Structure formats: C-alpha cells, structure tokens
Amino acid sequence: DADVTQTPRNRITKTGKRIMLECSQTKGHDRMYWYRQDPGLGLRLIYYSFDVKDINKGEISDGYSVSRQAQAKFSLSLESAIPNQTALYFCATSVGREQYFGPGTRLTVT
Amino acid sequence: TQLLEQSPQFLSIQEGENLTVYCNSSSVFSSLQWYRQEPGEGPVLLVTVVTGGEVKKLKRLTFQFGDARKDSSLHITAAQPGDTGLYLCAGGNTGFQKLVFGTGTRLLVSP
Numbered sequence: 001d002a003d004v005t006q007t008p009r010n011r012i013t014k015t016g017k018r019i020m021l022e023c024s025q026t027k028g029h030d031r032m033y034w035y036r037q038d039p040g041l042g043l044r045l046i047y048y049s050f051d052v053k054d055i056n057k058g059e060i061s062d063g064y065s066v067s068r069q070a071q072a073k074f075s076l077s078l079e080s081a082i083p084n085q086t087a088l089y090f091c092a093t094s095v096g097r098e099q100y101f102g103p104g105t106r107l108t109v110t
Numbered sequence: 111t112q113l114l115e116q117s118p119q120f121l122s123i124q125e126g127e128n129l130t131v132y133c134n135s136s137s138v139f140s141s142l143q144w145y146r147q148e149p150g151e152g153p154v155l156l157v158t159v160v161t162g163g164e165v166k167k168l169k170r171l172t173f174q175f176g177d178a179r180k181d182s183s184l185h186i187t188a189a190q191p192g193d194t195g196l197y198l199c200a201g202g203n204t205g206f207q208k209l210v211f212g213t214g215t216r217l218l219v220s221p
Contacts, residue, residue, distance in 0.1 A: 042116075100155075
C-alpha cells in the first residue's frame with residue numbers, strides 16, 4: 001500500500017462550490033504539506049503543518065484552508081472554488097530534508 | 111521571495127545522448143535536492159547535496175551543487191527512455207524543512 005494517499009485522484013467541480021481534498025499517511029511523520037503544481041511554475045506551497053497543533057500558511061494560501069485532524073491526516077479545502085484554482089494538488093510528508101509525495105489530485109474548476 | 115529557475119524548460123533527445131539541466135537562483139540555500147516526477151505520480155527524491163561544490167553520482171546521473179550554494183546542475187550520460195520525466199530542483203534552508211521548488215524541466219528521451 002502507498003505510504004501517502006490522496007482522495008479523490010480526479011475532481012471536476014463548478015465555480016463557487018466548496019471542495020475538500022484529503023491526504024492520509026502511514027509513514028508516521030509529523031510534518032505534512034500541501035502544494036499545487038501548474039505548468040512552468042513548479043510546485044508552490046499552500047500550507048504546512050509541523051504537528052497536529054501547528055498550521056502555517058505557505059506562499060499561496062489565499063482561497064484555501066486546511067485541517068490537521070490527526071498526525072496521519074491533513075485536508076485541504078477550497079471554500080468557494082474559482083477557475084484559476086484548476087491545478088494538480090500534492091500532499092507530502094517529511095522527515096529530515098526528504099519529502100514524500102502522494103500521487104496527486106487533479107482538480108478542474110469550470 | 112526565493113526563486114529557482116530551471117533551464118531548459120523542455121528537452122527532447124534521442125537515446126544515448128548526454129544532457130545537462132541547470133537550476134539557478136540569486137539566493138543561497140543550505141541544501142539542494144533533485145526530484146523526478148513521472149506522469150500520474152508525485153515527485154520522488156533523487157539526491158540531496160549540502161556542501162558547496164559537492165558532486166554526487168547516481169548511476170548515469172551526476173549532480174553538482176555550486177560553490178556559492180546558489181545553483182546546481184544535473185547531468186545525464188547516455189540517456190535512456192526510462193529517464194523520461196519532469197525533473198525538479200528544490201532548495202532548502204536551515205532550521206525547518208520548507209522547500210522552494212524550481213520551475214521544472216520536462217525531459218523526453220526517444221528510442
């Protein structure tokens with residue numbers, strides 16, 4: 001089984017809808033991250049959490065919120081989706097310098 | 111804001127050719143990582159370099175961290191179709207593990 005899982009893998013939603021992307025990990029890592037990937041822009045950090053009680057904004061947090069329900073679970077929400085949030089979203093965990101990524105969620109906002 | 115620019119953005123070569131991908135910044139990083147991402151998957155770490163001037167080899171891949179720790183390169187010798195993918199560099203700073211990712215280089219190696 002994969003160490004970092006993301007659900008759903010693909011999602012199409014309409015402008016204005018609320019959507020939640022979920023991430024679970026079995027690696028036992030305290031640190032978790034949410035990134036979005038856009039062509040030519042690499043990966044950009046949305047939010048990160050160093051433990052269950054610690055949540056921090058990344059470089060592009062506007063329009064997003066997160067919840068760290070447990071050490072193993074970190075969810076990303078789009079309260080009111082807009083088309084420019086169409087992207088590939090990745091969850092990651094880390095220990096030391098190495099980050100371990102989930103398979104991604106492809107989100108399309110129409 | 112720290113930025114990492116990669117060049118080229120896209121590279122299409124034949125099997126057996128050599129290539130180099132560059133990762134440049136005006137900022138100093140305490141470490142530099144290279145990841146490879148295949149379609150439908152998340153990035154996977156290839157290597158971490160932490161010392162200015164450091165060179166690491168992973169089979170046919172050679173990674174170098176610049177002396178000033180502002181840039182890095184990835185050289186692939188005798189590329190194979192299995193090397194196809196998106197290569198991402200990522201810079202790290204001391205104290206916490208937030209990474210700054212580069213813009214990415216998409217490599218296509220044809221048989």
